[in-house]
Amino acid sequence: MTVKVGVIGTGSIGAEHVRRLAQQVSGAEVTAVFDVDRERAIEVGAPVGAAVHFAAHDVIDDPAVDAVLIASPGDLHAEQVLACLAAGKPVLCEKPLATTAESALKVVEAEAAHGRSLVRVGFMRRHDFGYRQVKAVLDGGGIGEPLLMHCVHRNASAPSWFTSEMSLTDSVVHEIDAARWLLGAEIVAATVVAVKSSPLAGGLRDPQIVILETAGGVVIEVESFVNCQYGYEVRCEVVGSTGTVSLDTPSTGAVTRSGGRTQPLPDDWRTRFGQAYLDELQAWVDGRPGGATAWDGYAATAVAEACLRSLATGARSTVALADAPTGSPQ
Ligand SMILES: NC(=O)c1ccc[n+]([C@@H]2O[C@H](COP(=O)([O-])OP(=O)(O)OC[C@H]3O[C@@H](n4cnc5c(N)ncnc54)[C@H](O)[C@@H]3O)[C@@H](O)[C@H]2O)c1
Numbered sequence: 001m002t003v004k005v006g007v008i009g010t011g012s013i014g015a016e017h018v019r020r021l022a023q024q025v026s027g028a029e030v031t032a033v034f035d036v037d038r039e040r041a042i043e044v045g046a047p048v049g050a051a052v053h054f055a056a057h058d059v060i061d062d063p064a065v066d067a068v069l070i071a072s073p074g075d076l077h078a079e080q081v082l083a084c085l086a087a088g089k090p091v092l093c094e095k096p097l098a099t100t101a102e103s104a105l106k107v108v109e110a111e112a113a114h115g116r117s118l119v120r121v122g123f124m125r126r127h128d129f130g131y132r133q134v135k136a137v138l139d140g141g142g143i144g145e146p147l148l149m150h151c152v153h154r155n156a157s158a159p160s161w162f163t164s165e166m167s168l169t170d171s172v173v174h175e176i177d178a179a180r181w182l183l184g185a186e187i188v189a190a191t192v193v194a195v196k197s198s199p200l201a202g203g204l205r206d207p208q209i210v211i212l213e214t215a216g217g218v219v220i221e222v223e224s225f226v227n228c229q230y231g232y233e234v235r236c237e238v239v240g241s242t243g244t245v246s247l248d249t250p251s252t253g254a255v256t257r258s259g260g261r262t263q264p265l266p267d268d269w270r271t272r273f274g275q276a277y278l279d280e281l282q283a284w285v286d287g288r289p290g291g292a293t294a295w296d297g298y299a300a301t302a303v304a305e306a307c308l309r310s311l312a313t314g315a316r317s318t319v320a321l322a323d324a325p326t327g328s329p330q
Pocket residue numbers: 008009010011012013014034035036037040056071072073074076094095096122123124170269
């Protein structure tokens with residue numbers, strides 16, 4: 001059976017998802033798209049034969065759409081996911097699920113009322129081969145008891161409209177989700193530590209260091225540097241009671257010759273996580289379990305909110321998650 005997908009938002013990642021769904025994911029086709037930038041929607045949707053609609057709800061209500069992928073700006077996600085749930089359609093929502101914990105919780109509650117899993121959140125690192133290897137070692141007890149975690153998340157440069165807050169809600173939110181998933185624990189507190197800003201960061205607080213704490217006392221230290229200049233780099237290391245496990249930058253194409261060794265770096269998330277996005281889409285279309293749930297999206301947003309409070313005040317900020325509603329897929 002072919003899953004007919006409607007896509008809302010055909011910007012950078014929306015266009016990539018449309019292309020993957022149409023060309024690389026088996027059992028899927030893109031039947032409808034919408035973007036407020038109509039020319040962009042036509043440019044992306046027409047080559048794959050999708051109907052180009054005039055509103056998001058036209059995509060959601062289209063009888064030729066079985067499932068919806070949302071890749072619009074983050075502040076629209078919760079409302080659009082709620083509309084998909086009202087129509088009873090499965091939805092893959094790009095991160096973040098919502099920009100406030102309150103609106104994310106409404107999504108969790110609306111899904112629970114359906115009593116079945118309809119929402120996936122695009123935390124694609126859960127599908128990345130390297131991250132999955134780290135997870136397998138941790139789950140197998142390969143390093144004993146996890147004690148602390150170091151994370152590095154660097155982008156070569158951020159767009160002009162990027163803010164210090166977005167370094168937390170757009171970038172660090174990936175580490176928040178990855179840490180929760182890898183460690184199997186909720187994060188209970190966040191502290192943003194003031195560090196010296198790069199003179200090339202255009203006035204942003206950049207880099208930033210964030211200290212997260214889990215319920216079981218594991219401390220996660222995250223560096224987010226969105227104007228590091230040199231390329232895209234995502235790394236992490238979990239230190240356990242009997243060893244460590246690390247995710248390094250994939251080292252394909254390293255050149256060793258007289259004078260030294262050079263290793264190419266990905267330009268950005270497109271190249272570094274290309275296979276993870278594809279695996280995420282294929283798993284979603286196949287209806288396979290795994291991937292981030294609405295609850296995961298809610299928890300990540302609640303922790304990101306705590307980061308924002310800490311950024312504003314300089315103080316440690318605690319996270320108080322609501323009780324999961326009955327029937328909510330975890
Ligand atoms: N998982 C990842 O690694 C990853 C990577 C990139 C982006 N994202 C997320 O995907 C989302 C989109 O990011 P992007 O980089 O593609 O941004 P973008 O600005 O390139 O694209 C957003 C698109 O949404 C459109 N849009 C604006 N208002 C809309 C509306 N009301 N309805 C429909 N479309 C609307 C814009 O015209 C634009 O084309 C963000 O939430 C971002 O955090 C995730």
